[in-house]
Amino acid sequence: MDDLIWASATELAEALKEHEVSAVEIAEALIARADEVDPKIHAYLERTDDRARRDARASDARRAAGEAHSAFDGVPLAYKDIFVTRGVTTTCGSKILEGFVPPYDATVVARCEGAGLPMLGKLNMDEFAMGSSTENSAFGATRNPWDLDAVPGGSSGGSVAAVAAGAAPWAWGTDTGGSIRQPASLCGLVGMKPTYGLVSRYGMIAFASSLDQAGPITRTVEDAAALLNLAAGGDEMDSTCLKEPVPNYLEGIDGGIDGMRIGVVTEFQGEGSQPGVRARVDESLRRLEKLGAQLEEVSMPSFEHGISAYYLIAPAECSSNLARYDGVRYGRRAAGADDIVSMTSRTRAEGFGREVKRRIMLGTYALSAGYYDAYYGKAQKVRTLITRDFERAYERVDLIVTPTSPTTAFKLGERTDDPLAMYLSDVFTVPVNLAGNAAISVPCGLSPDDGLPVGLQIIARSLDEKTMFRAAYAFEQDLGFDERPQL
Amino acid sequence: MNVREDVYETTVGLEIHVELATNSKMFCGCEVSFAGEPNSRTCPVCLGMPGTLPVPNATAIDYTMRIGLALNCRIAEYSLFHRKNYFYPDMPKNYQISQYDAPLCERGHLDISGDFGSTRVGITRVHLEEDTGKSVHLGGSGRIADSDHSLEDFNRAGTPLVEIVSEPDIRSAEEARVFVAELRSLLESLGVSDVRMEEGSMRVDANVSVRRRGEKEFGAKVEVKNMNSIRSVGRALEYEERRQREALDAGTALVQETRHFDEKTGTTSSLRTKEFAFDYRYFPEPDLVPLAPSTQWVEQTRAALPELPGGSPGALRHRIRPGRSRHRRAHRV
Amino acid sequence: MSLDRAAVDHVARLARLDLTDAERERMQKELTDILAHAEKIQNLDLGPVPPTSHALALSNVLRPDEARPSLSPEEALANAPDAQDGRFRVPRIIEDA
Numbered sequence: 001m002d003d004l005i006w007a008s009a010t011e012l013a014e015a016l017k018e019h020e021v022s023a024v025e026i027a028e029a030l031i032a033r034a035d036e037v038d039p040k041i042h043a044y045l046e047r048t049d050d051r052a053r054r055d056a057r058a059s060d061a062r063r064a065a066g067e068a069h070s071a072f073d074g075v076p077l078a079y080k081d082i083f084v085t086r087g088v089t090t091t092c093g094s095k096i097l098e099g100f101v102p103p104y105d106a107t108v109v110a111r112c113e114g115a116g117l118p119m120l121g122k123l124n125m126d127e128f129a130m131g132s133s134t135e136n137s138a139f140g141a142t143r144n145p146w147d148l149d150a151v152p153g154g155s156s157g158g159s160v161a162a163v164a165a166g167a168a169p170w171a172w173g174t175d176t177g178g179s180i181r182q183p184a185s186l187c188g189l190v191g192m193k194p195t196y197g198l199v200s201r202y203g204m205i206a207f208a209s210s211l212d213q214a215g216p217i218t219r220t221v222e223d224a225a226a227l228l229n230l231a232a233g234g235d236e237m238d239s240t241c242l243k244e245p246v247p248n249y250l251e252g253i254d255g256g257i258d259g260m261r262i263g264v265v266t267e268f269q270g271e272g273s274q275p276g277v278r279a280r281v282d283e284s285l286r287r288l289e290k291l292g293a294q295l296e297e298v299s300m301p302s303f304e305h306g307i308s309a310y311y312l313i314a315p316a317e318c319s320s321n322l323a324r325y326d327g328v329r330y331g332r333r334a335a336g337a338d339d340i341v342s343m344t345s346r347t348r349a350e351g352f353g354r355e356v357k358r359r360i361m362l363g364t365y366a367l368s369a370g371y372y373d374a375y376y377g378k379a380q381k382v383r384t385l386i387t388r389d390f391e392r393a394y395e396r397v398d399l400i401v402t403p404t405s406p407t408t409a410f411k412l413g414e415r416t417d418d419p420l421a422m423y424l425s426d427v428f429t430v431p432v433n434l435a436g437n438a439a440i441s442v443p444c445g446l447s448p449d450d451g452l453p454v455g456l457q458i459i460a461r462s463l464d465e466k467t468m469f470r471a472a473y474a475f476e477q478d479l480g481f482d483e484r485p486q487l
Numbered sequence: 488m489n490v491r492e493d494v495y496e497t498t499v500g501l502e503i504h505v506e507l508a509t510n511s512k513m514f515c516g517c518e519v520s521f522a523g524e525p526n527s528r529t530c531p532v533c534l535g536m537p538g539t540l541p542v543p544n545a546t547a548i549d550y551t552m553r554i555g556l557a558l559n560c561r562i563a564e565y566s567l568f569h570r571k572n573y574f575y576p577d578m579p580k581n582y583q584i585s586q587y588d589a590p591l592c593e594r595g596h597l598d599i600s601g602d603f604g605s606t607r608v609g610i611t612r613v614h615l616e617e618d619t620g621k622s623v624h625l626g627g628s629g630r631i632a633d634s635d636h637s638l639e640d641f642n643r644a645g646t647p648l649v650e651i652v653s654e655p656d657i658r659s660a661e662e663a664r665v666f667v668a669e670l671r672s673l674l675e676s677l678g679v680s681d682v683r684m685e686e687g688s689m690r691v692d693a694n695v696s697v698r699r700r701g702e703k704e705f706g707a708k709v710e711v712k713n714m715n716s717i718r719s720v721g722r723a724l725e726y727e728e729r730r731q732r733e734a735l736d737a738g739t740a741l742v743q744e745t746r747h748f749d750e751k752t753g754t755t756s757s758l759r760t761k762e763f764a765f766d767y768r769y770f771p772e773p774d775l776v777p778l779a780p781s782t783q784w785v786e787q788t789r790a791a792l793p794e795l796p797g798g799s800p801g802a803l804r805h806r807i808r809p810g811r812s813r814h815r816r817a818h819r820v
Numbered sequence: 821m822s823l824d825r826a827a828v829d830h831v832a833r834l835a836r837l838d839l840t841d842a843e844r845e846r847m848q849k850e851l852t853d854i855l856a857h858a859e860k861i862q863n864l865d866l867g868p869v870p871p872t873s874h875a876l877a878l879s880n881v882l883r884p885d886e887a888r889p890s891l892s893p894e895e896a897l898a899n900a901p902d903a904q905d906g907r908f909r910v911p912r913i914i915e916d917a
């Protein structure tokens with residue numbers, strides 16, 4: 001049973017193929033594990049045990065008939081509650097969507113269901129994906145399996161906690177400014193943000209539409225490539241989804257990095273990160289060199305404005321995206337209001353949490369008459385500068401590495417009263433979303449300061465996921481990180 | 488009354504909304520139809536449900552270009568959808584996907600003639616947006632003002648809607664009436680809309696102001712709504728023109744306001760005197776990519792235009808004099 | 821750039837958020853802090869730099885004009901907080917900028 005809990009999705013697929021285990025056995029083992037650990041970590045908002053069992057039985061029947069839908073048919077999966085699931089309550093971590101049962105599936109969900117992956121449930125998150133700690137969930141914080149007093153990171157905190165605690169082999173998260181990579185880093189997992197437009201956003205509840213991307217949260221680089229394989233590629237329901245044929249991300253993943261040119265960002269050297277983070281990242285750079293990569297310094301002068309630009313663009317888009325939560329068609333409605341303006345205003349006041357209100361206010365202000373050019377307009381120009389920084393760097397290097405997060409997991413409550421400090425922790429991840437590039441966070445050991453996981457971020461040019469996976473895989477295999485949280 | 492020799496001068500600009508007769512809605516696959524029970528032509532996209540995304544209807548783009556070309560407009564090489572943000576319960580997302588400073592068609596004209604002679608009316612822009620749902624007001628008289636609740640039907644929400652904005656080149660109620668009649672028959676022959684004003688598939692709003700001849704500033708701008716036929720456009724604007732002239736004669740100050748035309752009495756009444764400071768917070772719609780019609784696409788659309796009333800196909804290629812039209816931005820107060 | 825209370829009130833009205841006095845007070849302080857941080861980009865000379873609203877280099881992504889099945893009215897209304905006669909019911913509509 002322990003084997004089933006800690007096996008990677010790829011190992012589970014292999015075991016299913018060899019008939020060493022049934023999908024039902026896997027589902028039961030994970031359900032039992034969730035029963036055991038979820039009360040401690042609160043990773044799940046909604047468990048769909050019965051559905052997982054039903055899906056698993058159907059998968060076993062398909063496999064017995066030689067009709068498995070994919071190599072991963074029968075390997076269960078859980079979704080951040082930002083993905084809309086037909087017939088399964090979807091709240092996006094918000095009281096305003098309490099009880100919302102969608103009549104449709106997100107494309108990511110539909111594709112994974114199509115591949116035969118049983119659904120374990122819906123995972124906790126910062127409300128509407130706004131946050132870096134999962135403390136902004138309206139349904140209570142998630143805890144870090146490595147340290148129950150620490151946050152798992154966010155906004156995909158439930159996803160990483162579940163996978164790190166053995167309560168799901170893998171999960172889907174979303175990343176607008178680091179919401180997959182930062183929590184993966186803080187929980188010792190692999191978290192990947194694909195190129196903007198690679199994975200359909202249909203049915204993924206919007207936070208900041210021009211930045212949001214879905215991506216895998218897994219225990220291994222191979223699993224991340226495999227999960228991306230299942231969902232990437234054009235979707236007629238999303239006009240911002242790229243139509244290009246998608247390669248097999250597993251193919252050539254073990255090709256090594258000999259001769260690869262890897263950029264180290266001048267502006268991110270030295271201070272800014274915790275010493276323990278710095279130590280592990282420096283060690284990782286040496287490891288990459290040892291594996292044959294050539295390190296080169298690249299200057300990204302506009303990165304220092306990334307946070308400012310991000311915290312104008314994302315709130316501006318969110319202020320508009322979240323206008324639909326008005327108590328008219330679905331979700332919560334405040335009682336007792338006798339006109340539409342007070343009904344909507346009270347519904348939103350009751351339904352949204354502090355951080356969401358703050359960003360709606362900030363974004364509304366940034367778009368409002370007289371301020372558009374100074375705030376939103378300027379931020380869009382900074383976005384161009386950041387993109388140019390990347391383009392210039394890619395003339396000389398294939399990939400860029402940085403720490404994923406300047407710190408390891410922080411304590412619950414430590415940053416909740418200082419929104420700006422919370423925002424600044426996204427410094428390494430935000431520029432990637434602004435430019436639309438691909439990036440992955442891979443574990444690079446435990447910090448000597450506090451024994452908590454540290455992540456290395458590997459950034460690739462848009463649609464160059466294969467090079468990124470190759471480097472991440474070579475690094476992971478060489479490091480052999482196999483620590484697990486003690487729960 | 489020959490207005491051209493009068494001491495007053497009337498200025499009218501028109502904003503005309505036309506629902507396109509496509510098979511499906513602007514951004515989703517729901518059927519466009521007047522029939523059917525309430526909320527039977529809706530889906531997660533046009534109900535604005537979480538996570539849903541718009542995908543533009545190619546035929547709606549094509550129809551809009553047809554209209555623009557028939558009105559001698561320049562088709563933009565690069566055009567964007569913007570979000571127009573405001574709350575209203577008949578609007579599922581509480582923003583309307585519309586166009587702002589990069590409309591699909593700009594700077595055209597329509598020549599009209601009648602008892603007033605011949606005149607050319609500039610077309611500022613022709614842009615594409617989505618229609619709203621429909622509210623029924625219950626309690627009280629059935630008008631919004633004294634109702635106690637309303638019911639929303641989203642069958643119409645997301646229907647492709649073209650907005651045609653004229654320059655303030657129209658000088659009388661009669662010119663306005665003829666303009667609307669000409670435009671209506673043009674749209675009909677293009678086959679892009681039912682243009683049924685009574686049913687709301689063509690909706691006309693007019694901005695009317697009267698000033699003393701020779702004055703530089705326009706008079707207070709009055710927006711007139713609810714003109715449900717070509718005839719009522721003439722009646723409403725005649726009434727409004729007369730009302731404003733009489734007010735000026737009497738030395739009464741005119742205020743900027745919105746007025747409602749009453750078909751029965753043939754008069755207009757103030758709907759909203761307070762000038763709302765609307766702040767639509769336009770920004771480029773991040774769920775959509777730009778439109779960049781190729782020359783080939785534009786020329787194919789032009790070549791496919793039918794023979795049009797009141798103008799040979801050659802007239803369509805007639806270019807507007809440079810510098811004549813002003814580019815009027817949607818207001819951002 | 822500091823945000824005065826009138827601006828907070830105006831923005832709360834635009835955003836349809838019925839905030840308490842305490843929330844308005846805190847919002848004023850927090851937004852001022854965040855905007856102060858954004859001040860750095862205010863001072864950048866970005867005149868000739870074109871804005872990026874999207875990382876994608878796509879255009880003309882369109883859908884053929886084909887009708888697809890809609891939801892049934894029951895499905896459409898299933899999540900409605902209040903419905904009547906197959907429609908979504910809302911309290912009295914008043915205008916507010």
